[in-house]
Amino acid sequence: MTDYCIGIDLGTTYSCLAYVDEDGDPVIEKNFEQEETTPSVILFDDNGQILVGSQAKEMALMYEQDRAVTAIKREIGSNYVKEIDGKTYNPTQLSATILKKLLDDFNSNHCCDIKKAVITVPAYFGQNERDQTKTAGMIAGLEEVTLINEPTAAAISYGYNGKKEGKERVLVYDLGGGTFDVTVLEIENGKFNAVATDGERFLGGKDWDKAMAEIIKEKVAEESGTDIDFLESDPEVVKSLEYDSEVIKKRLSTSEVTKGTLTVDSHKYVYSVNRKEFEDMSEDKLMQTIDVMDRVLKSKSMTIDDIDVVILVGGSSRMPQVKEAISKKYPTANIKAHDSDLAVAKGAALFAKSISESPTAITEEAPTEEERRIIVKNVLSKTFGLKATYEDGSEMISNLIFRNETLPIEKTKRYYP
Structure with missing residues (x-):
C-alpha cells in the first residue's frame, strides 16, 4: 500500500486535502462531490445524520439556523459548546468532523487508511488552539499529527524544489474565510525561516x-x-x-x-x-489588513523595499480591492497571487513528504539538493510573561519572551521579594 504524504488546510469557510504524487508534486485531492475544496459547514439534520460540506451548506437553507455549524475554526480554544438534539459538541469535536470527511473521502478513493498528516494552523494560534487542532486530528482517526503555520505552508508551496534561486524574502498576505495572517519569511535552499508574524483572529x-x-x-x-x-x-x-x-x-x-x-x-x-x-x-476591513502588514514590517524595522515579493494567498485575496490597496500603500511592492485556495494544503503536503523522508527535517542544518528536505524555523506569535497580584489588588506584568523571537527559545529571569 502506498504511504501517502498528506497535508490538510483546515479552513474557517473551506478546507482541502493535498498529497504528494510519485513525481514529488503536490496534488489536490477532490472530495466525494468532485470538488477541490470542501465547505467547512456541518449540518445536523432531523434524521440524526451529520452532514459535512456542500450538501450541508445547501441543505442548511431548509433547516432552522441553529442546526448548522459554520466558521467553527474561530471558536478553537474557546469554551464554545454546540447543543443539538440533547448532545453537546465542542470546537475540537466539530473540527474533527470536518477532518474526518476529508480523510474518509481520500481513504475511499485510494483504498487506504491514512494515519499521519500535517494540518495547518494560523500563525497567531497559541498553544491551546494548536493542541486542540491536534486532538481534532486524533479524533478524526489520525495517529500522528504535525502542525505547520499556514503562511509558512503557503511559502513552501511558492518556493520549494529550487524553483526560486538564491535567497528571497517574502511577505505572505493570507486572507482566508475567517482569519488573516501576515508573515515575513526568508527562503533559501529549502530553508524557510520566519522573521515576523502578526494577524487578526476575527478578520476574513x-x-x-x-x-x-x-x-x-x-x-x-x-x-x-x-x-x-x-x-x-x-x-x-x-x-x-x-x-x-x-x-x-x-x-x-x-x-x-x-x-x-x-x-x-x-x-x-x-x-x-x-x-x-x-x-x-468593506473598506474598513481592508484597511485592517494593511495595518497588520505595516505592523509586521515595522516590528523588524523593515520597509516594503526589503521584501522581494508579496504573496497573496487565501480565497479572499482574490478580491480586486486587496491588490489595489497594497499597491496604493506600497507602490513599489512586487505582488503575486499564488494558488489562492490551494497553496496552503499543497505546502503542507510537501512538508509532510519532507518529514517522511527525514524526521529531523525541522531542526537540522540545510540539506543538500539531493536530500530535498524542508527546514522550517518559526517565530513566537505572542508575547509571554508573568503576572503578579499584590495584596492591595494591584497587578504587575513582567514579559519574558516577546513576539517574533525565533523558536525554540528559553529565558530565565530572577525576581526578588
Whole structure:
C-alpha cells in the first residue's frame, strides 16, 4: 500500500486535502462531490445524520439556523459548546468532523487508511488552539499529527524544489474565510525561516460577506418598504442572506456589477450591487489588513523595499480591492497571487513528504539538493510573561519572551521579594 504524504488546510469557510504524487508534486485531492475544496459547514439534520460540506451548506437553507455549524475554526480554544438534539459538541469535536470527511473521502478513493498528516494552523494560534487542532486530528482517526503555520505552508508551496534561486524574502498576505495572517519569511535552499508574524483572529472573507449582507438588506428594505429590523428577524431571510452574500461577493471579483434576488414574505425582490459600493462598505476591513502588514514590517524595522515579493494567498485575496490597496500603500511592492485556495494544503503536503523522508527535517542544518528536505524555523506569535497580584489588588506584568523571537527559545529571569 502506498504511504501517502498528506497535508490538510483546515479552513474557517473551506478546507482541502493535498498529497504528494510519485513525481514529488503536490496534488489536490477532490472530495466525494468532485470538488477541490470542501465547505467547512456541518449540518445536523432531523434524521440524526451529520452532514459535512456542500450538501450541508445547501441543505442548511431548509433547516432552522441553529442546526448548522459554520466558521467553527474561530471558536478553537474557546469554551464554545454546540447543543443539538440533547448532545453537546465542542470546537475540537466539530473540527474533527470536518477532518474526518476529508480523510474518509481520500481513504475511499485510494483504498487506504491514512494515519499521519500535517494540518495547518494560523500563525497567531497559541498553544491551546494548536493542541486542540491536534486532538481534532486524533479524533478524526489520525495517529500522528504535525502542525505547520499556514503562511509558512503557503511559502513552501511558492518556493520549494529550487524553483526560486538564491535567497528571497517574502511577505505572505493570507486572507482566508475567517482569519488573516501576515508573515515575513526568508527562503533559501529549502530553508524557510520566519522573521515576523502578526494577524487578526476575527478578520476574513466572512466579514466581507457581512458587509455585503448590509448592502443587500438596505436595497431590499428600500424596494419592499420593509424595515431592516424585520428582515433581520426573519430566519429565512437571514439564512438566504448568509448564503447569497458570499455568492454575490465572489461574482464582483470578476464583474463590475451583478444582480441577485431575495424573497421576503413570499415576494421575490431583485437587487443590483456594484463593486464600488461593496468596496466602500468593506473598506474598513481592508484597511485592517494593511495595518497588520505595516505592523509586521515595522516590528523588524523593515520597509516594503526589503521584501522581494508579496504573496497573496487565501480565497479572499482574490478580491480586486486587496491588490489595489497594497499597491496604493506600497507602490513599489512586487505582488503575486499564488494558488489562492490551494497553496496552503499543497505546502503542507510537501512538508509532510519532507518529514517522511527525514524526521529531523525541522531542526537540522540545510540539506543538500539531493536530500530535498524542508527546514522550517518559526517565530513566537505572542508575547509571554508573568503576572503578579499584590495584596492591595494591584497587578504587575513582567514579559519574558516577546513576539517574533525565533523558536525554540528559553529565558530565565530572577525576581526578588
